[in-house]
Amino acid sequence: MMKRRTFIKNTAAAAAGVILSPYILPSGRLFAATGTRLANHVVFVLFAGGIRNQESIQQAYVSAQTGFNTSGNMMSNMLTGNVPSSNLLFNLWNPIQTNSIQSQGVLFPNIQYTTGPTGHFNGHTVAMTGNYTNTGLNLNINPDMPTLFEYYRKHTSPTKSAINSWWISEGLVPYPALNYSKHPLYGAQYGANFLNPAAVFQQYSSYIANAKVYQPQDVNRMDGMKTFLNNSFHQSASNLPGIKNDSADDQAIKTFISNLIAKTQNNQITWPLPPSISTNELTGDLTNIAYGWEVLNNFKPELTVINTFNLDICHSDFSNYLHFLHKADYGVGWLWNKIQSTPGLMNDTIMICMPEHGRNLAPNAIYDANGLRAFDHTGDANSRSMFALIVGPNGIVKQNQTFGSSGNPVGESIDIVPTIAKILGFDTSIPNGMLPGNALSQAFI
Amino acid sequence: MKKIFLLLVLITVFAACKKTVIQDHVYDNVIYDVGKTVVYQSSAQKTRQKTPTQFISILYSDLFQNSIPNNQLNDLSVMFLANGDKNMITEMLVSNYMNTTGVKLPTSAAMRADLDKFIDATFIRFYLRNPTAYEKYYLKNMIRNDANITPELVYSSFVLSDEYWFY
Numbered sequence: 075m076m077k078r079r080t081f082i083k084n085t086a087a088a089a090a091g092v093i094l095s096p097y098i099l100p101s102g103r104l105f106a107a108t109g110t111r112l113a114n115h116v117v118f119v120l121f122a123g124g125i126r127n128q129e130s131i132q133q134a135y136v137s138a139q140t141g142f143n144t145s146g147n148m149m150s151n152m153l154t155g156n157v158p159s160s161n162l163l164f165n166l167w168n169p170i171q172t173n174s175i176q177s178q179g180v181l182f183p184n185i186q187y188t189t190g191p192t193g194h195f196n197g198h199t200v201a202m203t204g205n206y207t208n209t210g211l212n213l214n215i216n217p218d219m220p221t222l223f224e225y226y227r228k229h230t231s232p233t234k235s236a237i238n239s240w241w242i243s244e245g246l247v248p249y250p251a252l253n254y255s256k257h258p259l260y261g262a263q264y265g266a267n268f269l270n271p272a273a274v275f276q277q278y279s280s281y282i283a284n285a286k287v288y289q290p291q292d293v294n295r296m297d298g299m300k301t302f303l304n305n306s307f308h309q310s311a312s313n314l315p316g317i318k319n320d321s322a323d324d325q326a327i328k329t330f331i332s333n334l335i336a337k338t339q340n341n342q343i344t345w346p347l348p349p350s351i352s353t354n355e356l357t358g359d360l361t362n363i364a365y366g367w368e369v370l371n372n373f374k375p376e377l378t379v380i381n382t383f384n385l386d387i388c389h390s391d392f393s394n395y396l397h398f399l400h401k402a403d404y405g406v407g408w409l410w411n412k413i414q415s416t417p418g419l420m421n422d423t424i425m426i427c428m429p430e431h432g433r434n435l436a437p438n439a440i441y442d443a444n445g446l447r448a449f450d451h452t453g454d455a456n457s458r459s460m461f462a463l464i465v466g467p468n469g470i471v472k473q474n475q476t477f478g479s480s481g482n483p484v485g486e487s488i489d490i491v492p493t494i495a496k497i498l499g500f501d502t503s504i505p506n507g508m509l510p511g512n513a514l515s516q517a518f519i
Numbered sequence: 520m521k522k523i524f525l526l527l528v529l530i531t532v533f534a535a536c537k538k539t540v541i542q543d544h545v546y547d548n549v550i551y552d553v554g555k556t557v558v559y560q561s562s563a564q565k566t567r568q569k570t571p572t573q574f575i576s577i578l579y580s581d582l583f584q585n586s587i588p589n590n591q592l593n594d595l596s597v598m599f600l601a602n603g604d605k606n607m608i609t610e611m612l613v614s615n616y617m618n619t620t621g622v623k624l625p626t627s628a629a630m631r632a633d634l635d636k637f638i639d640a641t642f643i644r645f646y647l648r649n650p651t652a653y654e655k656y657y658l659k660n661m662i663r664n665d666a667n668i669t670p671e672l673v674y675s676s677f678v679l680s681d682e683y684w685f686y
């Protein structure tokens with residue numbers, strides 16, 4: 075006969091098992107019951123380089139310049155609005171999106187960057203950590219506060235390996251430092267895979283292009299010898315700066331990199347370019363988006379951050395800033411098309427786009443070849459105002475809605491991390507006090 | 520007083536017993552000076568971790584027995600920066616080097632003809648020290664018992680091991 079205490083204990087254990095056991099979603103995916111998800115994939119496009127609301131959501135084109143009055147939408151893929159009809163500085167590309175991304179989701183036209191320097195690294199850090207920072211410009215150090223990757227990997231149950239999270243950066247120093255923080259409770263063990271595709275797949279690929287793929291038996295032989303040698307040594311190189319993939323993921327990523335280098339060398343990469351447009355028109359941003367897509371398509375990661383950066387040319391060349399804005403917009407439209415036409419990602423991905431900061435209201439002293447003035451970003455109110463777009467499956471993300479205005483701003487740069495945490499269902503597991511922002515819940519049904 | 524005197528004597532004796540390590544290399548130099556050899560008395564004397572630049576420079580020197588060209592060192596430093604997983608990119612670089620003409624590798628036959636000599640030379644080449652008796656015994660058995668272990672696999676294991684990251 076079962077004792078009363080044993081009975082209660084067994085019943086409690088069974089009940090806990092039922093409550094804590096994973097659920098199987100209709101999509102066939104498995105995740106822990108704690109933390110309801112809105113979608114299983116998030117792509118955060120840090121539409122960076124410093125973008126003014128004037129030329130983006132306000133669709134001012136050149137009308138914010140003294141002596142010019144043509145306005146129009148340079149971002150026909152992301153935003154709803156007519157293109158400029160005169161004073162064209164370059165040939166416009168036909169949008170790849172039939173309906174703008176704005177119409178497929180929610181626009182926050184006045185996201186605020188409340189405190190701290192409006193530097194590129196600061197802006198990236200704020201967006202990716204959910205905390206404002208006063209760290210000086212361009213310091214190549216890991217941030218103090220955890221990145222969104224670390225929150226995701228530490229607080230998602232069951233635990234996710236690094237292959238599920240990627241940081242794909244258009245630039246190098248100091249941006250590689252943003253795949254994990256130096257926070258004592260988080261750090262590299264919860265970090266994301268980082269890639270700078272231009273260096274790995276193009277500029278310096280020859281140094282790894284002929285890397286051998288060893289047979290599993292040979293890998294085992296080397297592992298056996300390495301294990302013996304490591305056991306004979308008193309220190310571990312595991313504290314090398316950087317994340318470490320587990321053995322299976324390591325092999326998968328090596329194969330992916332080798333294949334992608336070969337694909338690049340054989341001109342088999344699909345570029346985000348309109349039909350009949352030459353690859354001479356590619357920018358660093360479009361290249362980054364193209365390789366970011368390769369990562370997404372291959373690994374179907376749950377959390378990916380991809381940035382653009384070429385728009386920083388606005389410090390000295392306003393015309394090219396508009397041109398890069400137009401091209402980067404095409405890249406985002408192309409990416410969203412790819413996502414929405416790929417099983418495993420389509421209708422299960424929420425994409426968020428936001429610049430890292432804006433730019434000043436007043437121009438600097440530099441004129442470009444078309445007589446247009448350039449703009450810096452030195453922390454005035456204009457450089458602290460930007461937009462955010464959230465797009466995703468109908469029924470989960472509201473469609474064609476706008477929240478906030480210049481007189482009534484809604485949302486801050488620090489709100490993106492809590493928003494992603496909410497989407498991926500780990501928001502309630504993050505310790506109190508870590509994230510001062512709030513999820514942009516208005517975007518969701 | 521007696522105790523203090525005894526302590527001083529002990530310190531003097533142990534200090535005198537400490538073996539001197541000749542450190543001819545300045546590891547912060549970008550180009551590794553391959554002409555000289557440092558011999559550590561044991562792996563315990565290696566306490567400092569190489570930077571990626573030092574690692575790449577020394578790796579090239581050890582494999583090719585030549586100094587790495589400056590442009591290659593700069594390129595590879597960028598490559599290291601461009602990948603989040605430093606171990607993984609190191610493995611790819613090493614296996615790429617193994618596929619490159621110019622790596623100084625003995626043949627399998629030469630290795631197996633004199634395993635003692637091969638193991639001694641491998642430890643000196645990559646670890647700058649002699650193997651312990653146990654290390655030599657274990658590795659010798661490992662190689663002898665597996666006909667498919669090649670010098671390439673042995674060299675790769677050494678340069679990808681933890682000790683190779685330290686000096």
